[in-house]
Amino acid sequence: xxxxxxxxxxxxxxxxxxxxxxxxxxxxxxxxxxxxxxxxxxxxxxxxxxxxxxxxxxxxxxxxxxxxxxxxxxxxxxxxxxxxxxxxxxxxxxxxxxxxxxxxxxxxxxx
Amino acid sequence: xxxxxxxxxxxxxxxxxxxxxxxxxxxxxxxxxxxxxxxxxxxxxxxxxxxxxxxxxxxxxxxxxxxxxxxxxxxxxxxxxxxxxxxxxxxxxxxxxxxxxxxxxxxxxxxxxxxxxxxxx
Numbered sequence: 001x002x003x004x005x006x007x008x009x010x011x012x013x014x015x016x017x018x019x020x021x022x023x024x025x026x027x028x029x030x031x032x033x034x035x036x037x038x039x040x041x042x043x044x045x046x047x048x049x050x051x052x053x054x055x056x057x058x059x060x061x062x063x064x065x066x067x068x069x070x071x072x073x074x075x076x077x078x079x080x081x082x083x084x085x086x087x088x089x090x091x092x093x094x095x096x097x098x099x100x101x102x103x104x105x106x107x108x109x110x111x
Numbered sequence: 112x113x114x115x116x117x118x119x120x121x122x123x124x125x126x127x128x129x130x131x132x133x134x135x136x137x138x139x140x141x142x143x144x145x146x147x148x149x150x151x152x153x154x155x156x157x158x159x160x161x162x163x164x165x166x167x168x169x170x171x172x173x174x175x176x177x178x179x180x181x182x183x184x185x186x187x188x189x190x191x192x193x194x195x196x197x198x199x200x201x202x203x204x205x206x207x208x209x210x211x212x213x214x215x216x217x218x219x220x221x222x223x224x225x226x227x228x229x230x231x232x
Contacts, residue, residue, distance in 0.1 A: 033216060037156070044206055045148075045156065056220060090154055092215045098142040099172040100146075100158035100217050 003028060004089055004103035011109040012079045018064070020106045022072040022089030028101055032092040035066055037102075039086040039111040048087070049074060084110045112168045113137040115207050122229050123197050130193040140183075141165045143188040146219065147181065151203040153189030161213050161215035162190055170213050181196040197230045203230075 012018040022034065030067045036049035047056050048078045049065035052072065072091075076083055089103035118132040133145060146161040162169035162181040169181045180193040194201060205226045208219040 035218060037219070039156075044225050045219070046222070047218060047220050050218045051216070072199075090217075092217065096173045098170075098214055100214075102148075102156040102158065105155045 003093060004091065004101055005102040006087075006089060006106045008104070009107045009109065011111055012076075013111045014079055014081065016079050017075060018079055018083075018108060019076075020074045020087055020089075020108070022074070022103050023070070024070050024091060026070060027095045028070075028091045029067065029072055030070040030092040032093060034065065034067050035090045036072075036074045037088045037090060038065075039088065041085070045088065054097045079110055081110045084108060113209075113221045115209065115221055117205075117207060117223040117226045118230070120227045122231070125198055125232055126232055127197055128193055128195040129197060129201075129228045129230075130191055130204050131207075131228070133190045133192070133223050135188045135190070135209070138209075140185060140188040143211060144213050145181070145183070146208050146210055146217065147179075147192045148206045148208060148219075149203040150202075150206070150225075154203075157203075159192070159203050161210070164190065168213075182232065194228075197228075202228065202230045 010018050033051045037045040037046040038048040052067040053065045064075045087106045093101045114136045116134045121129050141164050144161045147159040147211050148158050159175050177184045207223040210217045218232050
């Protein structure tokens with residue numbers, strides 16, 4: 001089971017801002033950078049944010065990430081219908097001989 | 112462009128093994144580690160481990176130690192993941208993905224399409 005906790009769901013109307021939290025600990029977010037992945041229905045995940053707050057080429061600037069201590073967050077501003085997807089935070093965890101851990105996932109619904 | 116193309120869906124009996132392939136193209140195969148991530152139906156993502164295509168070296172999540180094997184064939188730019196002693200809990204979509212590192216900073220910037228492995232008697 002994941003050690004990065006996210007709310008199971010979030011929603012907003014088009015144009016609103018939605019924020020997703022990711023809560024970890026000193027063995028993961030506390031010592032590692034955080035990435036965010038977007039998974040559209042029926043598709044493979046895609047890298048959305050890397051190293052806490054950097055966007056890969058092609059990702060709209062409506063998506064932004066931040067990290068503080070042992071928590072991170074993803075904000076989606078100007079919400080659009082195509083943003084309806086599952087979102088996962090991820091970080092390296094230094095326990096158990098080291099492993100990469102994904103968050104529990106948040107389903108974003110555009111109302 | 113970078114592509115990771117995986118083998119097709121598998122149906123396996125409990126206690127047997129499944130082997131999934133991942134063919135890379137559009138970049139130098141040896142420059143990136145191949146990682147494997149799985150996703151059970153309706154569940155989240157789970158990292159299994161990774162392979163260094165250069166050396167064949169591997170690193171696995173403790174959960175899968177002793178049950179997973181990761182190999183490669185550099186002549187055809189293909190990585191393989193084999194999971195043994197299957198149970199119904201291993202029913203999942205298995206993804207290959209790539210990253211510059213084996214640990215710590217893992218930016219999975221390209222993913223395979225996924226391979227569904229169903230374990231059922």
